[in-house]
Structure formats: structure tokens, C-alpha cells
Amino acid sequence: MKLLANIDGGSRGNPGPAASAFVLVSEDGVSVGQAGVYIGKATNNRAEYFALKIALEAALEAGADEIEVRSDSLLLVNQFNGVYKIKDAGLFRMMSEIMALRRNFAAVRLAHVPREQNKAADALVNKTLDAAIKTKAAPMTLPPAFTQGDLF
Numbered sequence: 001m002k003l004l005a006n007i008d009g010g011s012r013g014n015p016g017p018a019a020s021a022f023v024l025v026s027e028d029g030v031s032v033g034q035a036g037v038y039i040g041k042a043t044n045n046r047a048e049y050f051a052l053k054i055a056l057e058a059a060l061e062a063g064a065d066e067i068e069v070r071s072d073s074l075l076l077v078n079q080f081n082g083v084y085k086i087k088d089a090g091l092f093r094m095m096s097e098i099m100a101l102r103r104n105f106a107a108v109r110l111a112h113v114p115r116e117q118n119k120a121a122d123a124l125v126n127k128t129l130d131a132a133i134k135t136k137a138a139p140m141t142l143p144p145a146f147t148q149g150d151l152f
Contacts, residue, residue, distance in 0.1 A: 002027050002066035005055040006113075008121035009047025009073070010129065017133055018042035021124035022055035024062065032062050034120075036128030040139025048073040049094040051121070052080070052110070056101040066107040070118060077112040 004025050011018035021036040035058065039050055052069060059067045071077055078084040079095060086092045102108045115122065131137065 001062075001064050002068070002107075003032055003059045003062060003064040005059060005067060005069045006118050006121040007048070007051035007055045007069055007071050008118055008125045009044060009049070009051040010122070010125045011042055011044045011047055012129060012133075015041050015043045015046075017129060018044070018047040019125045019128040019132065020047045020051035020054060021121050021128060022051055022058060023120045023124065024055065024058055033058055034124060036124040038128055038132035038137050038139050045073070045075060045088075045091060046094065047125075048076045049091060049098065051125075052076065053094070053098050053101065056098065056105075056108070060101070060104055065105055067105060068109045068111065070111055070113040072113055072115045072118040072122070074112050077110050080110045 004027065005022050007022045009018065009020040018041065019036055019038050021034070023034040024032040026032055035054065037054060039047060048071065052071070055069060056067065075084065079086050079091070086095055
């Protein structure tokens with residue numbers, strides 16, 4: 001089964017309070033799931049990376065063997081696709097974990113889309129951030145590759 005995902009990550013300040021989100025749909029446009037996650041203080045790039053990770057995990061849980069992911073982060077897309085080198089050690093560790101997840105799929109495609117084509121994921125990031133800041137929510141516990149060293 002192939003799924004389509006839109007992902008986004010954002011921070012208020014860079015670094016600052018950050019969140020990641022994804023919206024998953026089937027090829028015929030039926031909603032499969034969505035989530036927004038408050039990750040605490042992080043950069044926008046780290047929030048974008050985490051959005052990809054949680055989208056891949058959700059797609060696997062939904063039974064997908066193929067996924068097409070759309071992101072408005074040109075950096076993430078180009079680093080994932082090998083166009084840009086990853087010089088930041090923290091992002092490199094995060095990408096290593098993402099690539100390990102990638103191996104669970106027959107096919108993973110990550111494409112850049114303009115922000116206007118990523119409105120649902122962007123809105124979910126902002127809704128998650130607004131709620132977390134308003135309620136002073138604790139960030140989720142991140143996996144080790146996403147919290148080691150200089151990440152946040």
C-alpha cells in the first residue's frame with residue numbers, strides 16, 4: 001500500500017519552542033492519520049527532520065510499503081536525496097535514524113513543495129505550538145539520536 005504524507009516542522013525562535021507534524025493520506029485522498037508533536041527547544045531544521053521520522057513511523061504502523069513525502073524544507077529534501085552533504089553532526093545522527101527507517105519500505109520518495117502546498121501540515125505545527133506554549137506542556141521524550149550532544 002502506498003501512502004502520501006505532508007510534513008512540516010517549525011520553531012518560534014531558532015532555536016526556540018518547536019513542533020513537528022505530518023498528515024497521511026491514501027493515494028485516493030482518504031485520511032489515514034495525522035499528528036502534531038511538541039518537541040521543546042529546537043531549531044526549525046531539527047523539527048523538520050523529526051517530522052519526517054514520525055511520518056515514516058506512522059506510515060509503517062498503517063501498513064504502508066511505499067510512501068511519497070512532501071516537505072517545504074529544501075534543506076531536508078536535498079540532504080535526504082544526497083544533493084547536499086550533512087555537515088551538522090546532530091542532523092547527521094538524525095538522518096542516520098531516518099535512513100534506517102527508510103529500509104523498511106520498498107520505496108520512499110521525498111519531494112520539495114512550496115509552502116502553499118503544505119498548508120495542512122503547517123497549520124498542525126502551529127496549532128501544536130500554540131497549545132504547548134499556552135499550556136506550558138512538557139515536550140515529548142525524543143529518541144537518543146535526536147537528543148545527543150549539540151542537538152537542542
